[in-house]
Amino acid sequence: MIALRVIARNDAVKRRHPLGKTLRGSHQLLLNDIKPHPDANTRSGVLSEGHWPNATVPYELDPDFTLEQQVMILANFYTIESNTCVKFVERSNETDYVFVLRGVTGECNSYVGKIGGAQTLTLSVNLTEDEWSCFKNQIILHETLHALGFEHEQNRYDRDDYITLNWDNIPCDSRWNFEKEDFNSTTTFDLPYDYVSVMHYSNNVGGIDPDVPVLIPKPNYGFQIGNEGLGVLDVLRINRMYNCSSPYS
Incomplete structure (x- = not known):
């Protein structure tokens, strides 16, 4: 409580x-x-x-x-x-x-x-x-x-299937923030990639030029990524990680 x-x-x-x-x-x-x-x-x-x-x-x-x-x-x-x-x-x-x-x-x-x-x-x-x-x-x-226990969504091992990183707009000392997780030590909980997760960086975060995107969705529809609150898939990930039973699962 x-x-x-x-x-x-x-x-x-x-x-x-x-x-x-x-x-x-x-x-x-x-x-x-x-x-x-x-x-x-x-x-x-x-x-x-x-x-x-x-x-x-x-x-x-x-x-x-x-x-x-x-x-x-x-x-x-x-x-x-x-x-x-x-x-x-x-x-x-x-x-x-x-x-x-x-x-x-x-x-x-x-x-x-x-x-x-x-x-x-x-x-x-x-x-x-x-x-x-x-x-x-x-x-x-x-x-x-x-x-x-959650990492950033854009660091998923399969993220290259869903976003393009504009490495030229990322400072060298910040590039480690965008390293992918290891396939053998992480899980996606069998859930799709979540562009609107509260754990996803926004399009322009940390860019050398703040007006140039750092993260570009595939295909590039030009929509805003990230979220200001918990998304549906955020909730599902938490419930799967912690083995929550119905009605949460």
């Missing part, structure tokens, strides 16, 4: 927060938003040890969030809960849990899947009108799905 109470910040958790920079796209998603797994060879989006047991995610909220920010985070947790069998529960004494950290340096990022122990999901707030904020439903959902 989702609760509005927050507890005192764990300083050890604070020191472990993910690092990364944000690059805005037309749907305001970002690059470098995945914290590397401690075991670089583990793809926790697929392996069972990266999933949350009993589809239950213990969490703590940073007490530095305002009440309005807390409510927004929990509302997005509820969006997932109301469409799947996944539950977010306020942590009591669980050793494996998500600490939602209030960032102040423009970071919006998460580990992928359960890594063990306290793991951070960082949501930065805008301190001035010119600074970047993670407080958009799309970004909170996106980072929460990373924590549940």
